[in-house]
Amino acid sequence: MTRLFLIALLTIASVSVSCVPYKDTLYLQNKNTATDSTQIIVEKQKPYRVQINDILNIRIKAAKQETVQIFNPIGEGDLNASSEERAYFDGFTVDLHGNILMPKLGEINVLGFTTDEIKQIIENKLLETEYKAxxxxxxxxxxxxxxxxxxxxxxxxxxxxIFKERVNIFEALANSGDIPDTGDKKDVLIIRQFPQGQKIFHLDLTDTNVMNSPYYYIQPNDMIYVKPLKQKSWGTGTNAIQNIGAIATVLSLITTTILLLDRI
Structure with a gap:
């Protein structure tokens, strides 16, 4: 009887320790108040500034389109069906000096500028060389x-x-199959590129306040790393049923071994 009691106690303890808590599997919990919040979240995304190795898609149109054809890739009408390879070969890559090379206009420095600012720079250069208005x-x-x-x-x-202007962390993860229960949603790492090097930022996806983070929206060339929970390294299940099954298998193996040894 004592042996059965110890086995039952061991099973309960193992289940309670190795299960992933339910609250750790939920996104966007309101941790500051007891009720749902109706507060409007104000986005804090800053305009993206172009970096080295970015690829820019630049299109120029004019009243006389034949005069700007040299700037645009051949077969422009099929751009909606273009692949990543097409974007790579047709785009303008920012070199190690922060420049792009355009026909007639030569080298243009775009490092650290937004796409709107680059648009204005190109327009000004065109007005200096090709057009009057x-x-x-x-x-x-x-x-x-x-x-x-x-x-x-x-x-x-x-x-x-993803072919969108803005992508938040949830969209990026959904496009990658999401985080399973064995992933740590409380500490997702964003490794971001900067001219001076890389920086690491931490996001708690279980908290609604993550939408207030300046890193809620990802940027080109970001690396997202999701750490596994300790339960993954323990080799146990993520819920009670899985754990009971695993423990039952182990106990059955131990019992069988003891019985075989007793018969020797």
Missing amino acids: ANDIFVTVKLTGLQYTVTGEVGSTGTKT
């Missing part, structure tokens, strides 16, 4: 997709590209 030309400057890398405890690791 601003309403004769129309320039668009965009990043060729938002590329980032996800690694760690997620459904699908690797480098991903």
Whole structure:
């Protein structure tokens, strides 16, 4: 009887310790108040400033389109169906000096500028060389997709590209298969590139205040790392049923071994 009691106690203790707490599996919990908040979250995203190795998609249109054809890639009408490879070969890559090289206009320094600022720079250069009035030309400057890398405890690791202007951390993770219960949602790492090097930022995705973070929206070339929980290294399940099954298997193996030894 005592042996059965000890086994039951061991089972309960193991289940309670090795399970992932329910609150650790939930996103966007309101941890400051006991009731749901109706507060409007004000976004804190700053305009993205172009970095080395970024690829810019630049298109120039004019009343006489043949005069600007040299700036635009051949087969422009099929851009909606373009692949990442197409964006790479048709785009303008920012070199190690922060410049892009454009036909007729030569080298243009774009490092640290926003896409709106680069648009204005190109328009000014065109007005100096080709056109007399601003309403004769129309320039668009965009990043060729938002590329980032996800690694760690997620459904699908690797480098991903989303063709949107803005992508928040939840969209980025959803595009990578989301975080399983064995991933640490309380401390997701954002490794961001800066001219002077890399910096690491921490996000708690279980807290609604994450939407107030200046790192809630990811940037091109970000790396997202999700750490595994301790339960993953223990080799136990994420819930009570899985743990009971694992413990039952181990206990069955121990019992069988004891019985076989007793017969020897």
